[in-house]
Amino acid sequence: MKAILVSQFVSDPSTLRPSTVPTPSPEPDQYLVHITHCSPQHADILHAQGKHQNNNAKRGWCFPPFILGYDFAGVIQSAPANRIGRLREGDRVFGAAIGAFAEYICVTEAAIRKVPDALSNETACAMSGQAVSYAAVVHIAKVKAGDTVLVSGASGGLGSVCCMVAKAIGARVIALAGDVGKAEHMRRHMDVDEVVVMQHGWAQKVISLTDGRGVDVVLDNIGMVNDAIRCVAYFGRIVILGFAARKGVMEEVKMNKLLLKSVTVTGYRFGESGRRYPDELKRIWDGYLGMLQQGQVKPVLYGKYNGLQDVGIALADLANRRVYGKVVVKVADAYEGARL
Ligand SMILES: NC(=O)c1ccc[n+]([C@@H]2O[C@H](COP(=O)([O-])OP(=O)(O)OC[C@H]3O[C@@H](n4cnc5c(N)ncnc54)[C@H](OP(=O)(O)O)[C@@H]3O)[C@@H](O)[C@H]2O)c1
Incomplete structure (x- = not known):
């Protein structure tokens, strides 16, 4: 698959380009998600530069080589074989996990949520980070x-x-x-x-x-x-x-x-607050998605970015403070039958 691989920290993340890397294989408790959209943000710049508290060699987070990116939306390509989770193949999902600037990502259920029917993948991707x-x-x-x-x-x-x-x-x-x-x-x-x-x-x-x-x-x-x-x-x-x-x-x-x-x-x-207090996290998501579905909060989308090759441009626009609201990069074309 194509992905934005950080093989060593870079001073200028706008120079990052997609390269071909192995498509990840899900662990037994993981979903394989075909990413349709990703949303570069300020923290991705720091991750690529090695200036974020997540650049942690001991824990292996954001330490080269790693695939950059955090917020994404997509469609579940495969679900865990034991079907213990609530989500199924073909479900539209959004979420956050390191490695989102890629065509595919493997995640556990804790990292993703179903996109409400009323929202497009683009909107869900744009708004996922703002809970x-x-x-x-x-x-x-x-x-x-x-x-x-x-x-x-x-x-x-x-x-x-x-x-x-x-x-x-x-x-x-x-x-x-x-x-x-x-x-x-x-x-x-x-x-x-x-x-x-x-x-x-x-x-x-x-x-x-x-x-x-x-x-x-x-x-x-x-x-x-x-x-x-x-x-x-x-x-x-x-x-x-x-x-x-x-x-x-x-x-x-x-x-x-x-x-x-x-x-x-x-x-x-x-x-971290969500990992420690999952009941509170659920209340937060219920309240936030409620406001989104009622139109009290709406995505403010800046520019048009098509394909992983535009991630570098998006990161440069963020770093140069050109952006209003959120940047969303379309990674894959619409799935048949899915409203993206
Ligand atoms: N607490 C958390 O759990 C959490 C979660 C996600 C992100 N964050 C952090 O929250 C911060 C904001 O994230 P964001 O996604 O909203 O970032 P963003 O979309 O890049 O927005 C940051 C805003 O800050 C202003 N700004 C002022 N000085 C800046 C500078 N030197 N470089 C860039 N922007 C500057 C810009 O507006 P003007 O140009 O108008 O000044 C810009 O619109 C980041 O530090 C991010 O890492 C925290």
């Missing part, structure tokens, strides 16, 4: 109607869905944009209350939008905890989701600043 955003807004930050919520990286995959979920709950949303062009696009195309460009004096602007009180919640996708502490209200909550702007270098935080404002800072690692 993180739903969980962060609803379960971790516990945003309520009337809260003011500040979202960093608001044009990105996680950030755009953080905005949608917070709006659906009835919060007032202030979205942060990296530049004037993105801000203009967000004002026209996103349902948010305010868009603030991250240029000189932006934190003061956020504070003035709350009449000096500060925001109730910050959802931080880029790594700006010190700025978040400046923007947050007394007893405010900050949820750390990611570090898209930090290029692998973490910031230092003065603890007295947290005390002075009685701020709560919570890190949230979706995958």
Whole structure:
């Protein structure tokens, strides 16, 4: 099969091209999935560069040689022979597992879910990674109607869905944009209350939008905890989701600043939380898929990417901050009879 194989870490992931590798054979408890779509994201860039906490030689995750990619959708080609699982051959599924930039992947049932009939594979692929955003807004930050919520990286995959979920709950949303062009696009195309460009004096602007009180919640996708502490209200909550702007270098935080404002800072690692608390994970997916099926959250798709040879272009577009919302690469043509 064709796949994006990382045989050694690369400084520029846009140079990655598909190569021919053996099609994987499923273990007795695994499904073989024919991938129809994959969705490159920020973490894939770090995985390819060896800068992510998942680049772990001991556990063998994302350590060369490995097939890049995480979010995918596809069709089950073969199911475990004992048929203990709920899924069957021909079912459309979406999920996340290292090795998704490929034509086939072997996964256990825990890594995949059936695509709801109302959704296409493309939509399911685009939205699969953003259950993180739903969980962060609803379960971790516990945003309520009337809260003011500040979202960093608001044009990105996680950030755009953080905005949608917070709006659906009835919060007032202030979205942060990296530049004037993105801000203009967000004002026209996103349902948010305010868009603030991250240029000189932006934190003061956020504070003035709350009449000096500060925001109730910050959802931080880029790594700006010190700025978040400046923007947050007394007893405010900050949820750390990611570090898209930090290029692998973490910031230092003065603890007295947290005390002075009685701020709560919570890190949230979706995958590990789900493995440890499967009942909570089920509630998260039920809530998130409910919002998706009711149209309260919708995919924001950037560009057109066809075939695994376009994965490098997609990674470059992400790294160069051209993307609004999500990138989806179509890997296989439509299956007969399946709505993809
Ligand atoms: N906590 C979890 O469980 C979890 C799960 C998945 C991903 N993550 C992490 O969450 C973060 C966001 O992921 P994502 O998929 O939403 O990423 P994304 O789609 O690439 O979006 C990131 C956004 O951050 C902004 N940004 C600011 N500085 C940037 C920089 N130097 N380089 C790139 N983007 C920059 C960009 O918007 P502007 O250009 O407008 O500033 C961009 O839209 C990543 O760090 C990812 O690894 C965390």
